[in-house]
Amino acid sequence: MIMKVSDSMTSPEDILSVEHLSMRFGGLMAINDLSFTARRGEITALIGPNGAGKTTVFNCITGFYKPTMGMIRMTRQNGEEHLLERLPDFIITRDAKVARTFQNIRLFSGLTVLENLLVAQHNKLMRASGYTLLGLLGSPIYKREAKKAIEKAAHWLERADLLDRADDPAGDLSYGAQRRLEIARAMCTDPELLCLDEPAAGLNPKESLALNTLLRSIRDEGTSLLLIEHDMSVVMEISDHVVVLEYGQKISDGTPEHVKNDPKVIAAYLGVDDDEVDEAISEVESLDGGQGA
Amino acid sequence: MANTVLDTPATEGSLVGKAIKEALFTGVMTLGLFLLYIGFRTDQDISNTPIVYGRPGLLAIFVAIAAVGRFLMVVFVQPLLKARKEAKAAAVVQDREATFFKKHILKFALVALIFYPPVIVSLYGFQGSLKFVDNFGIQILIYVMLAWGLNIVVGLAGLLDLGYVAFYAVGAYSYALLSSYYGLSFWVLLPISGILAAFWGMILGFPVLRLRGDYLAIVTLAFGEIIRLVLINWTDVTKGTFGVSSIPKATLFGIPFDASPNGFAKMFGLPMSSAYYKIFLFYLILVLCLITAYVTIRLRRMPVGRAWEALREDEIACRSLGINTVTTKLTAFSIGAMFGGFAGSFFAARQGFVSPESFVFMESAVILAIVVLGGMGSLTGIAVAAIVMTGGTELLREMEFLKHFFGPDFTPELYRMLLFGLAMVVVMILKPRGFVGSREPSAFLREKKAVSGSFTKEGHG
Numbered sequence: 043m044i045m046k047v048s049d050s051m052t053s054p055e056d057i058l059s060v061e062h063l064s065m066r067f068g069g070l071m072a073i074n075d076l077s078f079t080a081r082r083g084e085i086t087a088l089i090g091p092n093g094a095g096k097t098t099v100f101n102c103i104t105g106f107y108k109p110t111m112g113m114i115r116m117t118r119q120n121g122e123e124h125l126l127e128r129l130p131d132f133i134i135t136r137d138a139k140v141a142r143t144f145q146n147i148r149l150f151s152g153l154t155v156l157e158n159l160l161v162a163q164h165n166k167l168m169r170a171s172g173y174t175l176l177g178l179l180g181s182p183i184y185k186r187e188a189k190k191a192i193e194k195a196a197h198w199l200e201r202a203d204l205l206d207r208a209d210d211p212a213g214d215l216s217y218g219a220q221r222r223l224e225i226a227r228a229m230c231t232d233p234e235l236l237c238l239d240e241p242a243a244g245l246n247p248k249e250s251l252a253l254n255t256l257l258r259s260i261r262d263e264g265t266s267l268l269l270i271e272h273d274m275s276v277v278m279e280i281s282d283h284v285v286v287l288e289y290g291q292k293i294s295d296g297t298p299e300h301v302k303n304d305p306k307v308i309a310a311y312l313g314v315d316d317d318e319v320d321e322a323i324s325e326v327e328s329l330d331g332g333q334g335a
Numbered sequence: 336m337a338n339t340v341l342d343t344p345a346t347e348g349s350l351v352g353k354a355i356k357e358a359l360f361t362g363v364m365t366l367g368l369f370l371l372y373i374g375f376r377t378d379q380d381i382s383n384t385p386i387v388y389g390r391p392g393l394l395a396i397f398v399a400i401a402a403v404g405r406f407l408m409v410v411f412v413q414p415l416l417k418a419r420k421e422a423k424a425a426a427v428v429q430d431r432e433a434t435f436f437k438k439h440i441l442k443f444a445l446v447a448l449i450f451y452p453p454v455i456v457s458l459y460g461f462q463g464s465l466k467f468v469d470n471f472g473i474q475i476l477i478y479v480m481l482a483w484g485l486n487i488v489v490g491l492a493g494l495l496d497l498g499y500v501a502f503y504a505v506g507a508y509s510y511a512l513l514s515s516y517y518g519l520s521f522w523v524l525l526p527i528s529g530i531l532a533a534f535w536g537m538i539l540g541f542p543v544l545r546l547r548g549d550y551l552a553i554v555t556l557a558f559g560e561i562i563r564l565v566l567i568n569w570t571d572v573t574k575g576t577f578g579v580s581s582i583p584k585a586t587l588f589g590i591p592f593d594a595s596p597n598g599f600a601k602m603f604g605l606p607m608s609s610a611y612y613k614i615f616l617f618y619l620i621l622v623l624c625l626i627t628a629y630v631t632i633r634l635r636r637m638p639v640g641r642a643w644e645a646l647r648e649d650e651i652a653c654r655s656l657g658i659n660t661v662t663t664k665l666t667a668f669s670i671g672a673m674f675g676g677f678a679g680s681f682f683a684a685r686q687g688f689v690s691p692e693s694f695v696f697m698e699s700a701v702i703l704a705i706v707v708l709g710g711m712g713s714l715t716g717i718a719v720a721a722i723v724m725t726g727g728t729e730l731l732r733e734m735e736f737l738k739h740f741f742g743p744d745f746t747p748e749l750y751r752m753l754l755f756g757l758a759m760v761v762v763m764i765l766k767p768r769g770f771v772g773s774r775e776p777s778a779f780l781r782e783k784k785a786v787s788g789s790f791t792k793e794g795h796g
């Protein structure tokens with residue numbers, strides 16, 4: 043669904059705006075009336091305790107779940123607007139240019155690292171091969187595009203520090219390398235918004251540092267990021283904007299600094315009772331003139 | 336039992352002692368198991384009173400086979416397997432040296448196939464060559480082609496199709512019916528049969544490909560049966576169980592293979608023989624097989640082919656990369672079906688007769704078994720498996736001498752399923768990924784390395 047930019051609700055720098063999103067599984071409200079925006083050229087982090095509904099938000103954005111209610115609007119660089127809740131998953135990646143990785147890594151483990159990145163360029167190569175027919179006949183256009191695709195893959199392999207593993211099966215990589223490969227693969231779809239589900243999970247401190255650098259460079263080259271992360275050092279270090287979820291609801295939204303000091307967030311992470319939270323909030327508000335929450 | 340043997344250090348004396356012990360134990364177990372089944376045979380006489388014969392001799396043979404088998408297993412096979420396992424672990428690097436032979440084995444095979452009919456003819460004469468060219472040549476190559484076609488669906492795209500024979504049937508009946516009703520020639524109908532089969536592949540695929548795994552398998556199985564039942568019951572067109580007979584033969588650039596003055600034999604001044612047609616068919620199916628292989632190899636390097644394999648590995652990841660999985664599955668299904676259709680029309684031209692009997696579920700099962708045995712996705716492995724399975728059946732037919740042992744009523748080919756079952760169990764234990772378990776990457780950056788079968792998946796859809 044493509045619309046013109048006319049809606050006053052969104053400003054041009056909002057790449058993704060989620061409005062009143064709800065997702066119900068039977069009796070469970072996994073997401074309850076959630077609204078937030080992610081701005082173009084920024085890293086937006088989505089954090090929250092286990093089971094808060096972060097992955098469910100991703101699945102709604104990328105079309106793997108159809109939300110029970112709400113609207114998800116993706117604004118592309120060229121002004122096209124896509125209402126993601128109405129699109130099938132593969133069109134969201136193909137046309138709305140939203141790519142994702144998975145919390146439990148999903149690589150094509152029996153294909154080589156290089157092949158993984160070529161599969162990600164499927165749609166472009168499909169068109170270049172005349173939907174296979176011209177390619178079978180040995181069309182030079184396809185040959186040229188195939189070569190370009192390999193160059194692009196090599197570029198991302200280099201960025202992800204996987205160049206010397208290019209011809210090994212993806213399933214043979216170490217855990218950290220698999221995580222990087224999944225990011226490289228998502229980047230090969232030329233996304234404008236990249237959604238990463240816990241990219242730093244299971245990485246050692248050195249790998250985590252390298253990941254920070256990689257993510258920052260991706261942002262600086264113009265791809266906006268939406269990031270789910272438990273590792274606070276990563277979140278605080280690289281994100282420009284943090285949204286905090288608890289039980290499917292937004293409890294805080296702002297800069298990392300702001301969120302870090304939000305008593306609601308502290309309470310959610312430390313597991314304080316609800317009435318104590320109210321106490322804590324009123325305490326903080328009385329202290330710094332009510333600019334909290 | 337097996338573990339205890341593997342764990343002890345294999346000094347020769349203790350091994351034999353151990354083996355004797357285990358052989359005795361196995362013998363006793365076998366005796367206990369078969370005492371009632373084999374040891375006695377019940378029958379009835381004219382007045383319907385039961386008579387019991389003892390069959391101590393047969394029982395002894397069973398027990399002996401089990402005991403000796405166990406002995407040999409423990410003394411020879413297990414140490415051998417163990418040594419092989421160790422050698423494999425140690426010598427991964429040595430693999431490189433075998434590549435010259437490996438690289439050229441396909442060329443050798445192709446040359447051998449091309450020279451197969453002339454060599455056979457020169458050895459056995461035209462009449463004697465019939466059996467070898469037809470039963471061992473054409474028959475095997477038909478299965479090679481069918482298995483290569485199914486390989487696209489099962490081996491590459493990972494879609495378990497239990498009704499592949501339906502497309503074979505569509506191809507065969509397309510040729511049979513269109514040639515007898517409209518008099519169209521083989522060369523016109525060959526592509527048409529393929530297209531019709533592909534069309535049916537789409538028709539079936541569209542509703543069915545939303546299903547995954549077991550559900551897909553069951554629905555494709557049902558589809559295979561539906562096609563067969565339609566062929567049986569639509570008697571006006573298909574003549575039901577009687578089948579369609581006197582289907583025109585294929586021609587060589589318009590030259591028919593018959594006794595007419597412009598037939599092949601007369602034209603070239605050769606003595607009459609049915610062998611020419613068979614040899615012609617042999618080369619025809621060989622070419623069809625080569626086309627199948629060529630297209631498959633080319634397709635694997637195309638984006639669709641890669642998407643098929645990605646689909647087999649992880650469908651959800653495919654969708655997250657913007658791949659339309661429905662059309663991708665449909666292409667795999669219909670291209671696989673198309674090759675089935677080509678093979679079907681060839682089959683009709685070769686037999687001159689088709690009936691629903693040729694398209695039972697057993698055929699689908701055999702073709703699928705060939706694909707699995709060969710190693711899903713590997714053309715070479717599948718060809719070897721087709722030779723073993725189909726050639727094995729034909730060999731069993733030849734084993735007349737077994738009648739001397741088991742009596743004149745013994746028909747060895749009735750035991751083929753038993754033997755295949757056994758062979759499959761053995762192969763799956765020794766080589767769980769089939770004859771060729773590794774896959775060749777479709778593209779490489781620096782060096783082409785085969786991907787070990789332990790990383791590839793079988794697919795769930």
Ligand SMILES: Nc1ncnc2c1ncn2[C@@H]1O[C@H](COP(=O)(O)OP(=O)(O)OP(=O)(O)O)[C@@H](O)[C@H]1O
Nearest residue numbers: 067070072090091092093094095096097098099145
């Ligand atoms: N397909 C589903 N069917 C039913 N319930 C689901 C489904 N997916 C998620 N849920 C439930 O929704 C809630 C939120 O799950 P979600 O995976 O989004 O949490 P999360 O924030 O990603 O947690 P974590 O940090 O552990 O990954 C959980 O209670 C989960 O059990």
Ligand SMILES: [Mg+2]
Nearest residue numbers: 096097098145
């Ligand atoms: Mg999660």
